[in-house]
Amino acid sequence: MLIVEWAGVIVLVLLLAVGVLVLRRALFIRAGGTIRLSVRTSISVPERGWSNGLGRFVGDDLRWYRIFSFALRPKLTLTRTGLVIVSRRSPAGQEAYSLPADWVILGCARPGRETVEIAMAETTVTGFLSWLESAPPGEVSTRLAAM
The missing domain is CATH 2.30.29.30 (Pleckstrin-homology domain (PH domain)/Phosphotyrosine-binding domain (PTB))
Structure with missing residues (x-):
């Protein structure tokens, strides 16, 4: 069960990192x-x-x-x-x-x-x-x- 929890945490961190990069780029492009x-x-x-x-x-x-x-x-x-x-x-x-x-x-x-x-x-x-x-x-x- 501990392995599944750690895998979930890792996936969540990766998704947050990708989300931050996408949001950052979208803000730059939209701002002109x-x-x-x-x-x-x-x-x-x-x-x-x-x-x-x-x-x-x-x-x-x-x-x-x-x-x-x-x-x-x-x-x-x-x-x-x-x-x-x-x-x-x-x-x-x-x-x-x-x-x-x-x-x-x-x-x-x-x-x-x-x-x-x-x-x-x-x-x-x-x-x-x-x-x-x-x-x-x-x-x-x-x-x-x-x-």
Whole structure:
């Protein structure tokens, strides 16, 4: 009888975990302002270390959440202020296997932090750059460095 109870508990925990993941994804999609986005925070090993996720625009922030995570907080937040695009390229080498062919990789410099690379669909880049270049009234935008 003890085995049956433990099996029931395990099944219940698995169902709750799947339910949380499905609910989390449904909330992101319904809220709008969400894009598919891969991030590589450590650029020490070329062409490796990409993580899939969802990016969500919230005011002056782009919040990135891992797809396979129970965390309710973003893993990475890119603030529009001070963010500069320093490079743009297509996936090459090993990246061609982990990223879709029509995606673009943008190198982003952040003040006081290590450079981060983000990858998104070519069609999404235009919207991202529009968000990045738009500035509050009275502020001059100089966000695109060497594209």
